[in-house]
Amino acid sequence: MQKILMSGLAVALMAGIAFAGGGGKIKWEDGRKHDALLAEANATGKPLVLYFTGEG
Amino acid sequence: MVKSAEGLIRILVDAGKDDKLFSKYGVRSMPTIIFLGPDGKEAGKLADRSPDGVKRQFEEIAAKNTRAPHWLAGADAALSSAKSGPKPAVLFFGDDKPKSKMFQNLFSDPTFGADLYEKAVFSKVEFKKDSDECKKWKVTEAPTILIVDPSAEEGTSLKSIKGGTPKSVRKEIEDAIKKLSK
Numbered sequence: 001m002q003k004i005l006m007s008g009l010a011v012a013l014m015a016g017i018a019f020a021g022g023g024g025k026i027k028w029e030d031g032r033k034h035d036a037l038l039a040e041a042n043a044t045g046k047p048l049v050l051y052f053t054g055e056g
Numbered sequence: 057m058v059k060s061a062e063g064l065i066r067i068l069v070d071a072g073k074d075d076k077l078f079s080k081y082g083v084r085s086m087p088t089i090i091f092l093g094p095d096g097k098e099a100g101k102l103a104d105r106s107p108d109g110v111k112r113q114f115e116e117i118a119a120k121n122t123r124a125p126h127w128l129a130g131a132d133a134a135l136s137s138a139k140s141g142p143k144p145a146v147l148f149f150g151d152d153k154p155k156s157k158m159f160q161n162l163f164s165d166p167t168f169g170a171d172l173y174e175k176a177v178f179s180k181v182e183f184k185k186d187s188d189e190c191k192k193w194k195v196t197e198a199p200t201i202l203i204v205d206p207s208a209e210e211g212t213s214l215k216s217i218k219g220g221t222p223k224s225v226r227k228e229i230e231d232a233i234k235k236l237s238k
């Protein structure tokens with residue numbers, strides 16, 4: 001699979017927004033829990049946000 | 057930002073560790089943010105990357121895609137809101153034990169039916185044995201669902217439910233809606 005890396009600035013900007021955009025840091029679950037979290041979303045009715053990054 | 061993200065289950069997909077997920081969702085560039093509905097179907101991609109834009113999109117996705125009632129807190133809030141319908145007030149007495157969480161999930165089950173979210177008022181009441189609210193409503197165990205007619209000053213309990221399926225609980229709420237609409 002080919003991944004097109006965006007510029008370092010874009011990555012940093014995005015990470016800055018998503019992780020520390022005011023009021024503390026957002027807690028993200030490990031991608032390895034993806035299947036279990038999908039099942040949890042279906043059970044609890046919560047939508048999901050997937051953050052694809054190379055910053056983890 | 058953190059608060060607006062709480063309405064979503066948040067997954068960090070890391071290049072090198074989670075490459076299968078990049079393939080699964082067809083993601084070829086980083087960073088990318090994708091939103092999914094509770095059923096796992098794509099609900100959108102992050103468009104506006106400004107801090108305000110991210111916050112707004114998180115909130116919009118949660119508001120549009122959450123398959124659950126809009127929960128109020130406490131019996132009084134539910135009765136007050138339900139009187140204007142009048143709609144039945146559905147009080148969910150729960151604690152932090154798995155049994156309560158599992159039972160609460162029935163409201164998010166597709167067979168429960170999202171159409172009821174607007175036809176009744178839903179509220180969570182913290183179950184504490186012998187608390188004033190539990191004594192008032194004669195609730196002795198968690199989880200318990202109480203369907204209440206809000207017409208009378210203090211509200212009248214119509215049904216107490218301690219178990220069942222999404223469909224059976226739905227039927228009880230539908231019966232209460234019919235009763236109140238007469």
